[in-house]
Amino acid sequence: MRTLSAVEQRGIEPVPENERNGNPLQLFWVWFAANISILGLPLGATLVAVQGLNLWQALLVAAIGAGGSFAIVGVISTAGRRGGAPSMTLSRSVFGPRGNAGPTLVSLLSRLGWETVNTTTGAFVLLSLFALVFGSSADARTVPLLALAAIALFELCTLLVSGLGHAAILVIQKWATWIFGALNIAVAVALIATVDWSAVAAAPGGSFSAVLVGIGTIAAGTGIGWANAGADMARYQKTSAKAGHLVASSAAGAGIPLVLLIGLGAVLSAGDTTLATANDPVAAIRDLLPSWMAVPYLIAAFGGLLLSNHLSVYSAGLTTLTLGVRIPRVWAVSVDVVVTFLGSIYFMLIAGSFYGPFISFISLLAIPITAWLAVFLADLLKRRWYDPEALLNMGRGGRYWYAGGVEWRAVGSWLAAVVCGYVLLGLGQSGIAWIVAFAVAAAGYLALGGARGTLDAPVPAVSERARG
Numbered sequence: 001m002r003t004l005s006a007v008e009q010r011g012i013e014p015v016p017e018n019e020r021n022g023n024p025l026q027l028f029w030v031w032f033a034a035n036i037s038i039l040g041l042p043l044g045a046t047l048v049a050v051q052g053l054n055l056w057q058a059l060l061v062a063a064i065g066a067g068g069s070f071a072i073v074g075v076i077s078t079a080g081r082r083g084g085a086p087s088m089t090l091s092r093s094v095f096g097p098r099g100n101a102g103p104t105l106v107s108l109l110s111r112l113g114w115e116t117v118n119t120t121t122g123a124f125v126l127l128s129l130f131a132l133v134f135g136s137s138a139d140a141r142t143v144p145l146l147a148l149a150a151i152a153l154f155e156l157c158t159l160l161v162s163g164l165g166h167a168a169i170l171v172i173q174k175w176a177t178w179i180f181g182a183l184n185i186a187v188a189v190a191l192i193a194t195v196d197w198s199a200v201a202a203a204p205g206g207s208f209s210a211v212l213v214g215i216g217t218i219a220a221g222t223g224i225g226w227a228n229a230g231a232d233m234a235r236y237q238k239t240s241a242k243a244g245h246l247v248a249s250s251a252a253g254a255g256i257p258l259v260l261l262i263g264l265g266a267v268l269s270a271g272d273t274t275l276a277t278a279n280d281p282v283a284a285i286r287d288l289l290p291s292w293m294a295v296p297y298l299i300a301a302f303g304g305l306l307l308s309n310h311l312s313v314y315s316a317g318l319t320t321l322t323l324g325v326r327i328p329r330v331w332a333v334s335v336d337v338v339v340t341f342l343g344s345i346y347f348m349l350i351a352g353s354f355y356g357p358f359i360s361f362i363s364l365l366a367i368p369i370t371a372w373l374a375v376f377l378a379d380l381l382k383r384r385w386y387d388p389e390a391l392l393n394m395g396r397g398g399r400y401w402y403a404g405g406v407e408w409r410a411v412g413s414w415l416a417a418v419v420c421g422y423v424l425l426g427l428g429q430s431g432i433a434w435i436v437a438f439a440v441a442a443a444g445y446l447a448l449g450g451a452r453g454t455l456d457a458p459v460p461a462v463s464e465r466a467r468g
Helices: 024-034 040-049 055-083 101-134 144-164 166-192 197-202 208-221 223-229 243-269 281-288 291-322 329-349 355-364 366-380 408-426 430-447
Strands: none
Touching: 024 055, 024 166, 024 243, 024 291, 040 055, 040 208, 040 243, 040 281, 055 208, 055 223, 055 243, 055 366, 101 144, 101 223, 101 281, 101 291, 101 329, 101 366, 101 408, 144 166, 144 291, 144 329, 166 243, 166 291, 208 223, 208 355, 208 430, 223 291, 223 366, 281 291, 291 329, 355 366, 366 408, 366 430, 408 430
């Protein structure tokens, strides 16, 4: 029995069936807590200010983009239930141990990127809180030592939870949802009081193509970015857990807070594009609130960012191990924290700007992640079993070695989809780039016949005595 204070010792090796005692409701709390971050508000603001959608279109886009993409995360969770291993480790069975290196590296870069966003934003939140409580400056370059302390505090809180591992995350995500969810409701009520409802009602609707682009934007910024972590949190699920329950828990857990936050961001931007164009969304939202609400808002913002970050760092640690780094899981988590610590220092104290360029870079990674997702899901249509020993075998002769450690049908389909996606992105067709990437990858993989490895569990051999 795993306890809350015990450090999880398991790395990427599959969880034995007798240690899988999770239930789908746990995934609801995990994904709900990970998505009550204030970063959902700017996403909603861009739908109105940039895409030109009205409130009802923004809510529809949020429901399809966020709820739908996290339903896919739930589908990936079924692979974790079957194989008992992290997503990118299970991916070795599809791409081969060497062919899997490309998708795994992209996955790690995406995780580290979002962690840097969370850490930098969390540090800005703490600077604003320090400024209100102690009267210090909220400008990181004016108080560099205080900025370093803010980054370090956020990373320490992240490391404490991510280092402990799966059992601690399940408990903390559940109870923190109630605490920080209540704070977010209070902040939302105060923000709603500032809404210009006449501007909301008068906002014209956007075109169908704008809605399509909006769905792609929301999906890329929410569920698609988490898809490669779906099995990470589901590997302790009971093998008897129903697939439909895993999908519903993931979609509802993330979809409920995201639809509410994106919708709130949309109404706040009707007639006022400040939030959509702000370099510092934390400050932009704080300025909309009455002064007495500033401290509760900043505490809620800090908690929401932290709940997302320690889940991301946990997943990044497993992804690091999947790349072949031979260190204990807790050390892999520490390495990822150090990388994001240094990245946050650069963006807070050295770089001239942060959010716009960095979010664009992370969004670019959505294309190869979407292509990986399509191949993995296509494989999942037929696969019912993962060989636990072969998943850890990086040498020749294993079940998943294929041709030189690469399953070329999977890797080739992935690469073709990435090229198509980026070509469309370069032509300004961002709304359909991810759709085409998904379609090309899935269709290519299925047309080529899929993986050559055994997709079903082998039938146990029957002894001579049993036959007699």
